[in-house]
Amino acid sequence: MKVPAVVLLILGSVHLASTDTHSLTMVATFISGETQFPEITMVLLVNDVPVEYYDSDIKKIVSRRHWRANDSIQETDLRDYVVAVLYSGMKTSLNTMMKRSNQTQGAHVYQSFTACDLENDTLSRFFIMSAYDEEEKYQYDALSHIQNTFVPEFVWSKVKSDIRKHIFSSIYQPLCVRTLRRYLQEDKNILLRKGTVLDSSRTGSPLSDPTERPRVRVIQKTEPHSGRTQVSCVATGFYPRRVNMTLLRDDRPVPDRELTGGQVLPNGDGTYQLRRSLSVSEEELRERHRYTCTVSHLSVDNKLDVNWDPVLISAVLIAVLVLAALIITAIVLCRKRRHTGEEDENWMMDRSITVTLINWHHKQ
Incomplete structure (x- = not known):
């Protein structure tokens, strides 16, 4: 399922020099209708490792950094505000899509995915995607400030586009970089994965x-x-x-x-x-x-x-099917002759036919 969102961002000022590419991603899911799931869930990940979680049932941001005891959530006021803005925006977008599709009942899903990447300690990618019921509806490149949407209602006016450009350039871009650097510095033993890749051939x-x-x-x-x-x-x-x-x-x-x-x-x-x-x-x-x-x-x-090579695969498949048919025919004949009381010599001959066919298959 394709996804979208505003990233749940954490202020941080620690600098980390890196020669790799590292990602901060935010996945948010808004569900309408009666389901067993929370109305909205949000997960923040660094290098695909979940670090924080929020849903509308618990109504608070919790840490999933199980490797650190008594971890506290910082900048709660700022992040609560971001959650509220994201909740409002996703709910509005979902209602827009339901109205546009003339859908008033049943469960429907609006998702948001945001990612920013650091390559050699420089922001190399920052984008947002959104989807409704598994179909992508919106993209925004926060570096080039290019919007691509399949829904006319989501197209920004010139004024709104300029405002969004200013917000992403002056607030979200630097905030995303600072957040990612902070996590990589504080949790580098987990997030940078040095010495933690497991070799399955050596039992972990x-x-x-x-x-x-x-x-x-x-x-x-x-x-x-x-x-x-x-x-x-x-x-x-x-x-x-x-x-x-x-x-x-x-x-x-x-x-x-x-x-x-x-x-x-x-x-x-x-x-x-x-x-x-x-x-x-x-x-x-x-x-x-x-x-x-x-x-x-x-x-x-x-x-x-x-x-x-489809030609080679087809030829091998045909050969295998022909071989299987010959083997089955030989076995049926063998069993039939045994049940009709024919001499053991005929039974041994039928067995030799089957063995010959199997040996032919192994030589192919």
């Missing part, structure tokens, strides 16, 4: 080198509704999170508009995963294109390439 023992090499594969499956073939390029188990993935068709990059996915997601062991998928029609399969998944990452000297 820490790695001396914090980089983890991605495992790359191409997955093929049939889409249940359309009958088309979905080709997915999957990279998993890598650290740090920065990775480049390209899906090639006959050595040429497939346009982004044809692909789905592309978001780097955390695994449960502290590493990351990325998936990009392409929907291929039967006609495209008959054209015998060659697809290649190529991945570049800090942990490898050269890019990793994995090929997918």
Whole structure:
């Protein structure tokens, strides 16, 4: 589900020099209708590690930094104000979307996702996205101040655009940087992950080198509704999170508009995963294109390439199906002859046919 929000920000003034990319993200979800969930929830994360949480049931910001005892929440007045502004804005946006879609009943979800990145201690990215019922509706690049919305009601006037530009440039951008630096400094043993990446092959023992090499594969499956073939390029188990993935068709990059996915997601062991998928029609399969998944990452000297050839896969599948049919036929004949009381010589002959077919399969 795609997401959006105003970041829940914390004032801080500690400087941290870094050669990596680090992110402060805020995920907020507003739900209308009768559900078992709070009306609004907000989660603040640093490098995908949850650090603070708020929902409309508990009505307060709580720390999830379990590695520090008796942690206190700072700047509560400022952050309570930010929560109130965010709550009001998301509620208004959700009502606008429900009215626009002529939806007055049932559960509906409006989400907001905000992220700012520090690269080499410099703000390299700051953006907001929002979505309604899993469909993206709004984007705002807070560095270039470019707004992209699919909803006319969300388009800003010139005056409102200038005000938003001033607020983000003078308040939210520097505040986001100070907040991220403060967290990285105070909780660097957790958030910078030095010595905490686990090696599953050694039963969870820490790695001396914090980089983890991605495992790359191409997955093929049939889409249940359309009958088309979905080709997915999957990279998993890598650290740090920065990775480049390209899906090639006959050595040429497939346009982004044809692909789905592309978001780097955390695994449960502290590493990351990325998936990009392409929907291929039967006609495209008959054209015998060659697809290649190529991945570049800090942990490898050269890019990793994995090929997918639908012609080869189809040929192997046909061979396997033919082999399976022959084996089943041979077994049925064997059992039939045993039950009709034929001589043991015929039974042994049928067994030899089955063994021969299996040996042929292993040689292919």
